[in-house]
Amino acid sequence: MSVIVAEDELELSLKLAKLIEEVSNESIKQHDKFLIGVSGGSLITFLINGLPKITTDFSKWKIFFNDERVVPIDDPDSTFGAYKKDLVGKIPISEDQFVQIKQGLTADAAAKDYIQQMSVYFTGKLPQFDMLLLGMGPDGHTCSLFPGHKLLEENCVWVAPIIDSPKPPLARITITFPVINNARHCIFAMAGEGKAEMIKKVLVDKEDLPVNKVKPSSGSLTWILDKSAAKYLKN
């Protein structure tokens, strides 16, 4: 695992973008596409700041959601809605390069449908993403995998529904740890003093939290933080 500390959020965005650029170009060379899973939240801002500055063939990208809220696209809680509004148009990527959840389904049906959609791109027993971009909530959750939730033990389905999310909205779908840990590169990106305490619990105290279940079996794990978020980490 590696930890990269940036001076501030802008530098974090640029460092994150460079890592994405590197893996994108390597993946495109290897299998003519870049299969990336993204989270919602503040990650979107980092990507808006950084991705327009990289050089890669965006037309080869297929963007999946590590988790998504089961709401209409025009709902402010829709992660795809946020990417569509804030990222599409800033980089040469079209809406249909995002693998969106099917509208109008229950969380259970949306999760099953998402697995079908993923199966077009992943043929093995477990999907292997080229890269997963992850966030961490104040409770140490990642994706929609929350502390104490039974989904933390899900080791069969690729994508699971959740209808009792402690972070609204209640209904979501999320990739599961077997998929996360099969990725070639996992990156946590976060900024701000508000994350510092939880980062200490995760990286220093090694507390048993969902983010600490991200242990890629053969892939890389990188944390990209700004100085405020990293304040409790020793140099």
Ligand SMILES: O=C(O)[C@H](O)[C@@H](O)[C@H](O)[C@H](O)COP(=O)(O)O
């Ligand atoms: O849709 C979501 O809620 C995200 O996927 C979630 O897992 C997010 O990454 C964390 O909650 C961190 O969010 P912030 O980066 O906004 O703090």
